[in-house]
Amino acid sequence: MTPSVLEVVLLVFVLTSALGAALLKDTLAAVMAFAAYSLGISIIWVLLQAPDVGLTEAAVGAGVMTILLLIALANTVRPSEDQLFERVRPRTVLAVGAFVLVMGATVPALPAVGATDSPVGSGEVTDYYLDNAYEETEVHNAVTAVLAAYRGFDTLGEAVVVFVAGVATLTVLRTEAFA
Amino acid sequence: MSGRDQAPLYVESPIIMTTVRVVAPFVLTFGLFIMLHGADSPGGGFQGGVIAGSVVMMTAFAFGIDATREWIDARAIVGLTSLGVLTFAGIGLGAMALDGAFLQYDVYAPYISHASKYGIELVELAIGGIVAGVVVGLFFVLSAGFGHADGGEEA
Known part of the structure; x- marks a missing residue:
């Protein structure tokens, strides 16, 4: 492609x-x-x-x-800086370059964009969600169905993480209100 | 209120004030739309909450951060966030109280029509409340500067 x-x-x-x-x-x-x-x-x-x-x-x-x-x-x-770019040490370039190479080497193993025979496109779980999401949850957006219904407990965890981030900020600052 | 000796963060501009006054209701509506319509189109509580929260930031840029902070009750922000968590967990645990699984929306069906759809939309609203509250809260906390908070004069 x-x-x-x-x-x-x-x-x-x-x-x-x-x-x-x-x-x-x-x-x-x-x-x-x-x-x-x-x-x-x-x-x-x-x-x-x-x-x-x-x-x-x-x-x-x-x-x-x-x-x-x-x-x-x-x-x-x-x-105020007089130079435009950060000075980069050769060691850093080497480490980051090696990391990019390793990550880049995995790209050819991925299925092509939009390939129908990829595990995500043809998996049993995906088919189940696409076939049953509307009947079971009454929402048209399958992403929302997974997010709020099938994996609702995960989403509660995510929402609580956001809440905890706010609480942690207040705790660190030793106040009780966002002000 | 602010003891900074640098240039002030806020510069009053009639153009920005008028623009924000006109645009803000639409942005808030769009945020709520994204939250509620996540059930049928792309979107959801996380995205909609951020958009709704950005209305407060727009207001702060137009009318000044300190003025906006006085306009919004600090308790409301914490309340919105906590209410979101309680609503989400409440819907989940309520289903268990009715002999269902956690977050099994259809056990509410005898009491509400389209229980599953409205349950999911309420959950999205709850998520939106949490996200909007925390985003606005972090904005206020950051803009107050770190020197303000430990004096306790505003808490």
Whole structure:
């Protein structure tokens, strides 16, 4: 399968902004590169037909994370940098490069995008959800059916994790209200 | 209130204020739509909660963080978050009380029509409440600065 022009452009954009987020010396510039990275990834999720994930990435990664990081920056002192990029040690390049190689070596083993005979596309569990989700849960979005009904206990755990994060913040700051 | 000696974070701008005043109701509606419509289209509590929470951030950018903090009752944020967890767990445990499994929505069917659909939507709303509350709370905590909190003057 050859990637379309849009996919190539998006991949280049995401890789460039990821490198920018890692290498830019100025923290504000790095935060901006990180936001651009999140936005690019969220469009890739939509292209891969995962709009639920794309929506989360756009709202949390590109939106709220950027605002929270910017507020954190506004509360700290930002030293003015004279160089644009972080200095990179050869040892780090070697370690990260080796990691990328190992990860990249697993990519050919993955099924092609949209392949119908992949384990996810033809698995018994997937078929069960797609066949029975509407009758059993009365919701059309199979993702929601799995999230809130079949795997509802997991989702309760996730929601409580968010709650605990808030409580932990208050505990660390020794206050009882978000103010 | 703020003892910073740098340039102030908030600059009053009629353009931003007017834009936010017009756009905010639509964003809040969109957030609720994403939350409630997660049952039939992409979306759900996590995404919708963040979008609903961003309304408060927009307001803070337009009208100032301190003014927004005074406008919103601090107890409401904690209450919204706790209420979300209690609702979610309550629906799950309530099903067990009615001799079903945890979160088995159809045991509510004799009492509510379309129990499964409305149960799932209520769960999405609960998740949205948790997420919106925590997002707004983290925003307020961060924007207060770390020097503010240990004095206890605002708690």
